[in-house]
Amino acid sequence: MTYRLTVNGTEHDVQDAWIGENLLYVLRERLGLPGSKSGCEQGECGSCSVIISGVLKCACLVLAASAVGCEITTVEGLQPGRGEFTAVQDAFVAEGAVQCGFCTPGLVVAVHDLLARNSNPTEIELREAISGNLCRCTGYGRVLAAAEAAAEVLRNTGTA
Amino acid sequence: MTVLLPTSVDAAVAALSEAGAQPLAGGTDFVVEVNAGHRRPATVVALDRIAELKGWRWAGDTLWLGAGLTYTEMLDPALARLIPALTQAARTVGSPQIRNAGTLGGNLGTASPAGDTLPVLAALDAIVELHGPAGRRDVRIQDFVIGPKHTSLDARELVVGVRVPVLRGHQEFRKVGVRNAMVIAVASMAFAADEQSRSVRCALGAVGPVPLRATDAEQWLASRIDWDHRVNASPGDLERFGHLVTQASRAIDDHRGTAAYRTHAVGVLARRAAAHLFEPGPIQ
Numbered sequence: 001m002t003y004r005l006t007v008n009g010t011e012h013d014v015q016d017a018w019i020g021e022n023l024l025y026v027l028r029e030r031l032g033l034p035g036s037k038s039g040c041e042q043g044e045c046g047s048c049s050v051i052i053s054g055v056l057k058c059a060c061l062v063l064a065a066s067a068v069g070c071e072i073t074t075v076e077g078l079q080p081g082r083g084e085f086t087a088v089q090d091a092f093v094a095e096g097a098v099q100c101g102f103c104t105p106g107l108v109v110a111v112h113d114l115l116a117r118n119s120n121p122t123e124i125e126l127r128e129a130i131s132g133n134l135c136r137c138t139g140y141g142r143v144l145a146a147a148e149a150a151a152e153v154l155r156n157t158g159t160a
Numbered sequence: 161m162t163v164l165l166p167t168s169v170d171a172a173v174a175a176l177s178e179a180g181a182q183p184l185a186g187g188t189d190f191v192v193e194v195n196a197g198h199r200r201p202a203t204v205v206a207l208d209r210i211a212e213l214k215g216w217r218w219a220g221d222t223l224w225l226g227a228g229l230t231y232t233e234m235l236d237p238a239l240a241r242l243i244p245a246l247t248q249a250a251r252t253v254g255s256p257q258i259r260n261a262g263t264l265g266g267n268l269g270t271a272s273p274a275g276d277t278l279p280v281l282a283a284l285d286a287i288v289e290l291h292g293p294a295g296r297r298d299v300r301i302q303d304f305v306i307g308p309k310h311t312s313l314d315a316r317e318l319v320v321g322v323r324v325p326v327l328r329g330h331q332e333f334r335k336v337g338v339r340n341a342m343v344i345a346v347a348s349m350a351f352a353a354d355e356q357s358r359s360v361r362c363a364l365g366a367v368g369p370v371p372l373r374a375t376d377a378e379q380w381l382a383s384r385i386d387w388d389h390r391v392n393a394s395p396g397d398l399e400r401f402g403h404l405v406t407q408a409s410r411a412i413d414d415h416r417g418t419a420a421y422r423t424h425a426v427g428v429l430a431r432r433a434a435a436h437l438f439e440p441g442p443i444q
Contacts, residue, residue: 001162019161019204020194041195043188043258044342058257060195061187065163066206110256131341132255 003065007031008077014064023067024048024059027074035075035105039134046133049106049113050074056113058132075105078112087153087160088112088146097146099137107133111147115160121151163204169212169291169320175205177293177316183207185266186230188258213265213320223326227265227319232256234264234277243324245283245331245350249276252335255342265319271305272344274366278305279350280333282363282371284324292317305370329353332433335365336425346417347425349405351433358387360434364426368410374430377404381434392437402431 002015005026012031022041027033027050039045041060048059051073059074078086085093088111098104107130114121114129121129126147127140135143154160163184166172175181180202184190193199207213213228216239223242233239234250253259253276267275268288278301281288286301293316301322306312313319331352337343348365359382362374381401384393393401406427411419 019163020200022191022195042192043254043261046255046257049257055260056257057261061191061258061261063163063184063187063191063194063204063206066165066184066187066204066208068165113256128341129256132257 001065003068005031005064005067005072006070007033007072008074009071017064019063019065021064022060023050023062023064023072026064027059027072033074033076037102037105039102043132044134045103045106046110046130047103047106049109049133051109051113056110073109075109078108086112087157088115088150091146091150091153092143095142095146095149097138097142099135103133103135103137107135107143111150112160114147115151115154119151119154119160121147123148161200161202161204163206165206165209167209167211169210169318172205172207172210172318173291173293173316175203176318178203181205181315183269183318185228185263185269186261188254188262189266189270189272207265207318219323221326222323225264225322225324227263227268227321229264231259231262235259242326243280243284243331245280245333245352246277246324248331248333249280249335249348249350252276252333252337252340252343252345258342264322268304268319268322269311269313271307271309271311271370273308273369273371274345274348275371276333276335276345276348276365278371279348279363279365280352281322281324282373283350283352283361284327285361287323289320289323290314290317291320296320298323302370302373308369327352327354327356329355329360330433330437332436334429334433336429344416347411347422347429349426349429349433351430353437355387358382358385360385360437362405362430362434364405364408364430366411366416367422367426372408372410374405374408377401377408377430380404385437390438392435392439398431398434401434402427405430 037047039047043058182201184206231250231253240247288304335348345366352361384397409423411422
């Protein structure tokens with residue numbers, strides 16, 4: 001079975017795939033986009049967070065063939081250009097919010113999703129926004145600091 | 161295995177008449193089972209393109225909630241003013257990612273004893289609207305969820321929506337789990353007062369095979385409230401109410417908690433919610 005997905009503005013044909021594959025598997029194994037990480041395959045860890053037609057979701061819980069016609073944005077699609085970082089990614093580096101790095105893509109996508117709707121989040125709103133993203137290294141303090149720093153950049157420059 | 165993307169209820173019902181067809185709502189239960197290799201239906205009927213299942217609206221003097229309403233959409237402040245217990249329950253579901261995907265119809269179709277919207281629907285005596293090859297039928301919530309992960313839905317039928325009354329009076333949903341996010345209820349409780357009929361409703365989750373109403377406790381508490389002067393039952397009476405609520409529990413021991421803990425917990429949750437009857441607490 002063949003179907004077409006729109007990922008980061010580019011159309012991709014998914015050919016000869018088993019139709020029960022989830023979007024995370026298709027992104028990583030068929031479309032060469034390994035930024036989204038596979039942690040739990042049950043929506044618990046948030047490491048596969050992507051934005052589907054403007055809505056933050058776990059790619060592992062989306063049947064890939066049901067996402068036909070949707071605009072899918074992965075962590076690879078957030079940057080203005082290859083090799084460039086978004087303000088959120090810059091802040092993660094500057095604040096030391098990255099340790100092993102496994103959860104980082106999902107957290108970056110989740111923080112982008114929050115800041116797209118709310119450029120001045122409270123600490124509670126930040127904590128709730130990342131409550132579905134597990135990190136076993138940082139203890140979240142530096143992640144929260146990075147998100148706050150990115151929000152400030154967004155407020156000052158208009159871009160996260 | 162094929163995936164169908166119908167855009168109307170009629171087309172979805174036609175698709176579901178194929179043998180082995182499985183409806184797919186938010187995927188937060190079903191896709192997990194596919195990922196684990198536990199499910200491999202011949203046909204999946206994805207429901208997210210069906211406009212008729214979306215949103216909520218007034219239907220006469222009741223509210224109609226679409227089966228496709230996501231938990232995030234249940235946080236709508238306009239809806240929260242009308243059925244606050246549903247909004248509170250939705251807020252406790254999973255994470256933003258899960259709330260963006262999971263739906264009311266999916267919660268009903270899965271019918272987990274721990275389903276977070278189910279005690280709210282039970283407390284409100286919700287009517288579930290189903291659509292099948294023979295047309296539409298309405299089923300009371302207590303006749304819809306008939307066992308753990310078991311409903312009276314025919315395989316060829318679809319949950320289209322739910323109708324609930326808008327009550328005047330305090331509502332509160334409370335849930336016990338190991339943290340605030342990403343938690344499956346160990347015990348949950350929905351409380352709703354109806355000042356017009358001078359009654360209270362109290363439904364319990366995760367303490368039985370289906371959501372349970374604590375009817376003896378409800379009737380006793382209603383008789384202890386001074387509705388004329390809007391004075392709540394005494395602290396002693398509220399204590400007694402909590403005790404009566406525990407008698408409605410049919411909890412079992414499992415990996416999330418013991419029957420004794422769960423039964424104790426629903427009594428405490430109900431007592432605390434009832435204490436806010438005429439003076440709502442800080443919840444939402």
